[in-house]
Amino acid sequence: MQGYFFWRILILKYIIFDLEWDNFYNYKTKNSINEIIEIGAVKLNDRLEIVDTYKQLIKPRFLKKLSKRCADLTKISYDEMVEGGVAFEKAIDDFKKWSAADDETVYLSWSMSDMYALAYYYSVIFGNCRIDFIKHFCDAQQYCTVYVPTDKRHGNNQLSLAYCAEVFGIQTDTEKLHRALMDCYVTADCLKSVFDKDTFSKYVNDCDNVFFERLLYKPYLIVNPHTDIFDIDSVVLRCPECNSVLNGAGDVAVKNKAFSFATKCNKCNKPYWAFVRAKKTYDKVEVKQKLIVMNKRKAKHYQ
Numbered sequence: 001m002q003g004y005f006f007w008r009i010l011i012l013k014y015i016i017f018d019l020e021w022d023n024f025y026n027y028k029t030k031n032s033i034n035e036i037i038e039i040g041a042v043k044l045n046d047r048l049e050i051v052d053t054y055k056q057l058i059k060p061r062f063l064k065k066l067s068k069r070c071a072d073l074t075k076i077s078y079d080e081m082v083e084g085g086v087a088f089e090k091a092i093d094d095f096k097k098w099s100a101a102d103d104e105t106v107y108l109s110w111s112m113s114d115m116y117a118l119a120y121y122y123s124v125i126f127g128n129c130r131i132d133f134i135k136h137f138c139d140a141q142q143y144c145t146v147y148v149p150t151d152k153r154h155g156n157n158q159l160s161l162a163y164c165a166e167v168f169g170i171q172t173d174t175e176k177l178h179r180a181l182m183d184c185y186v187t188a189d190c191l192k193s194v195f196d197k198d199t200f201s202k203y204v205n206d207c208d209n210v211f212f213e214r215l216l217y218k219p220y221l222i223v224n225p226h227t228d229i230f231d232i233d234s235v236v237l238r239c240p241e242c243n244s245v246l247n248g249a250g251d252v253a254v255k256n257k258a259f260s261f262a263t264k265c266n267k268c269n270k271p272y273w274a275f276v277r278a279k280k281t282y283d284k285v286e287v288k289q290k291l292i293v294m295n296k297r298k299a300k301h302y303q
């Protein structure tokens with residue numbers, strides 16, 4: 001609870017940022033990079049009033065042109081980036097100076113994707129994903145979703161910024177604004193309309209090494225049945241009929257990144273096909289299992 005009161009007293013500054021990026025794909029090396037092309041941000045004081053704005057185009061390093069999709073969406077032209085852009089290293093340094101963040105400053109963006117894109121591209125350029133001046137981060141989408149009535153949410157789908165603004169009754173006069181900045185303004189309006197410091201503080205993440213490493217971690221399906229982090233023999237399967245523990249895995253086949261094997265209930269004698277999928281995430285292995293009753297002819301073969 002200590003952190004809770006700490007936050008309640010000390011947040012004095014909020015930086016809402018929004019990025020534009022485009023995908024660079026090198027056909028020779030099969031290398032794919034999401035290159036950041038613009039950073040936009042607004043600075044809010046403790047009363048959530050906008051006190052400053054930041055906008056910077058980035059000079060392309062990998063991209064040879066912009067995709068049509070990106071150009072249409074951002075209204076940015078490649079020539080504009082080349083002429084008006086600065087190197088990412090300079091832009092990130094300027095952004096850091098402009099932020100003038102202290103230990104209590106909270107960075108925000110709409111959904112995790114901008115934070116992910118920033119940490120990812122930062123690691124491409126600097127070789128590590130630890131953005132040292134970002135000490136605290138809040139996903140504004142996650143926070144604002146709390147205030148959207150359940151009947152107005154679209155199931156588990158992510159809430160778009162435009163839709164959230166609509167639900168909160170915010171007028172978005174966005175014609176004249178540039179995209180990266182426009183999204184920051186709208187996010188600020190959404191945040192302000194439902195802001196409660198006590199609740200907000202619960203959605204603020206500490207951005208330590210683990211935060212950034214977890215952000216960039218790519219989960220994968222384990223395809224080796226016996227490793228240090230996962231062993232098919234330690235998976236407990238229970239008979240759907242009588243709940244007894246089934247026989248362990250014998251001959252394990254690996255197909256479509258799933259393990260399958262024949263097993264049997266010793267109590268009610270029912271034979272099954274077992275299917276197990278093991279996914280390695282940042283800090284655990286998630287195991288999913290499925291049992292299908294084996295047909296009689298097949299079962300004879302395994303008994």
Ligand SMILES: [Zn+2]
Nearest residue numbers: 239242265268
């Ligand atoms: Zn059984």
